[in-house]
Amino acid sequence: MLIQTIYRYLYILIFLSGLTMGTAGHVFAQATDTTATDTTDNEPAKKKIQAGGHQLCLGVDILHPVMNQYTSNRTSYEFEVHYFLKNEFYGVAEGGWGGSTVNYPDLQYNTTNDFVRLGFNKSILTRENPNDWDMMFMGMRLAYTTVRRSAGTYTVIDSLWGSSSGSSSAKNFGALWAELTGGMRVELVKGLMAGWNLRGKFMLNGRFFKDLAPLNIAGYGRGDKNTAFDFNVYVSYAIRWRKAQTPPAKKSGTSDGASPQAKTGRVSSDKPSKVSDTSKSQK
Amino acid sequence: MTKYNKYLFLFVSALCILGWEACTQDRQPCLTPKIASLNIKSVRITSRIDTTPIDTALPAAFFVAMTAKGDKGVIYPPQSAFTISLSSVTDSCQWAVTADTAAGNKYDTLTFYYKRQLQFISNACGFAYFYDLSKVNTTHNFIDSLRVTNTSVTNNVNTNHLQVFIHPNFP
Numbered sequence: 445m446l447i448q449t450i451y452r453y454l455y456i457l458i459f460l461s462g463l464t465m466g467t468a469g470h471v472f473a474q475a476t477d478t479t480a481t482d483t484t485d486n487e488p489a490k491k492k493i494q495a496g497g498h499q500l501c502l503g504v505d506i507l508h509p510v511m512n513q514y515t516s517n518r519t520s521y522e523f524e525v526h527y528f529l530k531n532e533f534y535g536v537a538e539g540g541w542g543g544s545t546v547n548y549p550d551l552q553y554n555t556t557n558d559f560v561r562l563g564f565n566k567s568i569l570t571r572e573n574p575n576d577w578d579m580m581f582m583g584m585r586l587a588y589t590t591v592r593r594s595a596g597t598y599t600v601i602d603s604l605w606g607s608s609s610g611s612s613s614a615k616n617f618g619a620l621w622a623e624l625t626g627g628m629r630v631e632l633v634k635g636l637m638a639g640w641n642l643r644g645k646f647m648l649n650g651r652f653f654k655d656l657a658p659l660n661i662a663g664y665g666r667g668d669k670n671t672a673f674d675f676n677v678y679v680s681y682a683i684r685w686r687k688a689q690t691p692p693a694k695k696s697g698t699s700d701g702a703s704p705q706a707k708t709g710r711v712s713s714d715k716p717s718k719v720s721d722t723s724k725s726q727k
Numbered sequence: 728m729t730k731y732n733k734y735l736f737l738f739v740s741a742l743c744i745l746g747w748e749a750c751t752q753d754r755q756p757c758l759t760p761k762i763a764s765l766n767i768k769s770v771r772i773t774s775r776i777d778t779t780p781i782d783t784a785l786p787a788a789f790f791v792a793m794t795a796k797g798d799k800g801v802i803y804p805p806q807s808a809f810t811i812s813l814s815s816v817t818d819s820c821q822w823a824v825t826a827d828t829a830a831g832n833k834y835d836t837l838t839f840y841y842k843r844q845l846q847f848i849s850n851a852c853g854f855a856y857f858y859d860l861s862k863v864n865t866t867h868n869f870i871d872s873l874r875v876t877n878t879s880v881t882n883n884v885n886t887n888h889l890q891v892f893i894h895p896n897f898p
Contacts, residue, residue, distance in 0.1 A: 548754060550853040598854045600845075602762065605794055605814040608856075610845065659850045668849045 496574030496686070499528040501629075501637065503680030505540070518544040518660035524678060532567040536583060542662025546596075553596030553612070553656065559589035559663035561623065577637070577682060578630045585623040587645075591658050591667070592616050612656050620648045621664055629680065637680040645672040757852035760882040765839070765858075767809045769826075771893045782807040783893050789828035793821040793836075802828060813839055813880060815856040826869050826897065833868040837891075840864075841880070848882070857881045863889060869897045 505522035512519045520542035526534045543556035563585035569578065596612040623646070629639035650670045658667035665672030769788075770780035784807045791800035792811070800823075803809060814820035818841060823834045841858040848855050858880040863873050871894040877886050 546850065548853065551850070600815050600854050600856055602812070602815050604792055604799060604812060605820065606796065606816050608816050610854075654847065656847050657850065666850070 493571040493574055493576075495528055495530075495532075495571070495577075498685050499577060500683045501526050501680045502683070503637070503678040505676045506679055507675065507677040508540075508542075517546060518542065518662075520660070520662040522663065522676060524680070526565060529564075532579075534565040534567070534581070534583075536563050536565055536585070537561070538585070538587075538663075540663050542660070544658060544660035546659050550599040550601055551596065552598075553594050555591055555593045555658040555660070555667075557589045557591040557619075557658075557662050559587055559661075561585040561587040561663065563623070563625075565625075577684075578628075580628045581626065583625045585625060585643075587621050587623060587663060589619050589661060589663060590616060591619055591661055593656065593658060596656055615656075617653065617658075618649070619653075619661060619664065619667075622646050622648060627676075629678075631682070635682050635684070637678075637682055639678055639680070641676040641678065643674045643676070645674060646670065647672075755849075755851040757849070759848055759852055760884060761848065761852050761855050762812050763855060763857050763880045763882050764810045764884055765813055765880050765888050766884070766886060767811065767889045767891055768887055769807045769809070769891045769893055771895070780890060780892065785893075786827040787829050789825045791823040791834075793823060798823070810884070813841060813856075813858050815843065818843060824870070824891075826893070835866045835868045835870045837870075837873075838864040846881075855882060860888065865891075867894070869894050871895065 501524075503524040503526075505524070508520040508522055512521075520540060522538060522540035524536065524538040526536040529535050538561040539559060541556070541558035543554060545554040546552060563583055565579075565581040565583035567579035567581045569580045593615050595614045597609065598612065599607055599609045601607045623643050625641050625643045627639055627641035629637050631637050645664055647664070647670045653667050661667045665674055769783050769785050771783040772778055772780055784805045785803070786805055788803045788806075788809060789800055790803070790809060790811055791798045794814070795816075811822055820839050822837045822839075824837060825832045825834045839860065840862040841860045844857045844859065846855050846857045847853075860875055860878040860880060863875055865873050871892040873892065874890040875888065876890055877888045879886070880888055
């Protein structure tokens with residue numbers, strides 16, 4: 445129990461260290477930007493580097509399938525999909541399935557469930573270049589699952605008065621929980637990413653599990669606890685594509701495809717149009 | 728991301744995997760009481776004017792559970808607080824009590840009537856029975872009367888359920 449407590453606090457420490465590192469890096473980058481602006485008034489402020497395109501990432505959790513081999517009473521499989529939105533926000537959808545088998549001398553039942561999580565990640569690392577997709581992130585999720593529990597049998601062991609046995613009928617539960625998560629993703633080779641998530645989970649409707657809480661809810665953890673910690677290791681494949689380029693407006697010519705602004709610019713050639721002004725300033 | 732951060736990532740990953748593995752056990756240890764305990768205080772009223780019950784230690788109390796498989800008892804050292812359990816297989820049970828087994832005092836019989844409630848504690852502990860006391864009867868050798876102070880008998884060891892008033896003439 446002491447070891448569990450130590451590791452629980454170790455998790456929290458690592459999580460907070462990660463946040464501190466990420467935030468420090470972000471603040472340092474901002475401070476560097478500010479200094480640059482203050483000291484070199486003539487130079488333009490350093491622009492925040494934007495992503496060089498779109499990214500859709502498909503990932504599989506490789507930790508839980510390994511752990512399934514070492515635990516006889518629970519299984520869990522998870523995958524994730526995240527898509528880059530903008531301003532370093534990623535929309536995330538996660539899902540999975542699993543179950544548990546309880547075969548104790550005084551308690552026997554089994555459960556199965558599949559789950560879905562929706563939420564977002566916010567990367568707190570500054571990009572080194574537009575194609576830098578490594579990230580350290582924080583995020584939130586809202587998750588839902590339906591747990592199917594089989595009929596259970598139990599024995600109340602009483603050495604003085606005598607033991608008694610009984611059964612509990614099969615039941616389905618809906619479980620809703622919220623998650624705070626943090627983690628990292630790094631690109632190992634082009635398109636292939638790996639990383640981990642540390643998760644703190646908070647059951648929102650735990651009262652439904654008062655009569656016989658599932659030993660393990662895949663995607664959540666122990667069903668008889670209102671808070672849970674979990675850890676995932678993901679291997680992901682990133683699909684990337686460039687932003688759609690808008691064709692530059694033609695300044696001359698009479699093709700039908702010319703934009704109205706371009707036509708306007710061509711007709712009033714004496715006075716430069718707003719379009720031509722903008723293009724100059726961009727240069 | 729710099730090379731340094733990639734190594735940090737691998738290190739933290741390995742650390743967390745080890746921690747996660749350490750926390751994964753087949754069955755967690757049960758850390759809460761599995762048997763609901765009924766807590767008894769032996770008290771006495773010393774005067775007719777002041778009716779405040781005063782805790783009274785019994786010299787060598789002997790509590791005997793009268794079970795279907797025979798009587799099973801426990802002798803307590805001098806004290807005024809006692810803990811017994813109720814039967815989880817029937818809706819009533821009996822305990823025989825004597826204040827001083829060494830002195831050969833007569834026994835009184837406590838008969839408990841209650842409703843059983845099956846309670847899931849946790850996967851580590853399994854199920855237990857909690858009880859809702861309906862009535863408690865007693866004989867009157869050294870016990871004068873009873874007062875039920877709490878009818879809900881659970882695994883909370885700090886709740887007092889029954890006051891046993893010792894007869895004023897009992898030494």
